[in-house]
Amino acid sequence: MVETMRWEQQTQSLMLLDQTKLPQKCIFITCQDYLRVKLAIERLEVRGAPAIGAAAAFGMVLGALACANKPDFIHALTKVRAELISARPTAVNLAWACNKQFELAVKLHEKEVAPYKIIQELELSACTIYEEDIARNKKLGEYGASVLPNNTVVLTHCNAGALATCGWGTALGVIRSAHALGKIKMVYADETRPLLQGARLTAYELLEDKIPVTLITDNMAAWIMKTKGVNAVVVGADRIAANGDTANKIGTYGVALAAKAHGIPFYIAAPVSTFDFSLSSGEQIPIEERAGEEVKAFRSEQSAPRGVAAFNPAFDVTPSELIAGIITEYGVITAPYIENIKHLRKQSEEDFS
Secondary structure, three states, rough: OOEOOOOOOOOEEEEOOOOOOOOOOOOOEEOHHHHHHHHHHHOOOOOOOHHHHHHHHHHHHHHHHHHHOOOHEEEEHHHHOOOOOOOOOOOOHHHHHHHHHHHHHHHEEEEEEHHHHHHHHHHHHHHHHHHHHHHHHHHHHHHHHHHHOOOEEEEEOOOOOHHHHHOOOHHHHHHHHHHHHOOOOEEEEOOOOOHHHHHHHHHHHHHOOOOEEEEEEEHHHHHHHHHHOOEEEEEEEEEEEEEEEEEOOHHHHHHHHHHHHOOOOOEEEOOOHHHEEOOOHHHOOOEOOOOOOHEEEOOOEEEOOOOOOOOEEEEEEEOOOOEEEEEEEOOOEEOHHHHHHHHHHHHHHHOOO
């Protein structure tokens, strides 16, 4: 598996693989303060909901180190949390990890634990978030592989692999697990405009793992479904509402509509940390809008007239009625989603309590 990040305990720094340079260069960024972690999230140097969450957990450690000698340690850490959460609005794992770390710090502070000891506990907690993400992805992968048929021809969009997580992956974790069982015949990877996460990252990961992959442009997806025997679609998620509506990389909604038209099951693969139980539907999910230059140029090469207006939402929302199942580390959830997601929430809260 490709390594997304690693924590260097001796130097108290977070090393992040710069995903904007892949596949041409494999470069790690050294983050020694939380603002550099925030910048890495904003720039998509680290991306993918679970990976962003884990990076933010380590960012909270770096923030706590910076606040250690301040008179009001918790008040200062509140600002760190807010800064990190503001980096990207759609992926719920970011806020989940920051809040988890902050709540731990508050709990220990109320017990009059010294800041240096709180920092040690936050470091352990961040390492646990990292390790548990890989374990959950592998469990999720097993459940997902069980629903895929033999000789699966699967289409995926964006990158929901090891690079989008701490390891193994969500959608690509399902594909990895199915490949290990000899079930994968071919993976069709949408290039995923405008930043080409499918072309640069998904194709790269699958080639590294020797999983058969064919790269296609986004506007080929429906025709590939019709002509190439696609019998499953598996994608990741950045936020899932309580009714199953799912936000994922822009273009996912169109893929889901095409899959529905061709009678192909469309699956979401995501851990419980990607669910936002406070939102009743996808209409409440905030959609990040990024700079129009990402549409008009790529890596500083202009591809459109400089003066043209460009609209660049980073995500869209797929309604739950288009989703055949949501693959989690607890199993595969199917309709009725409101009822079954309530059950999932109860299960996960019992485990995390």
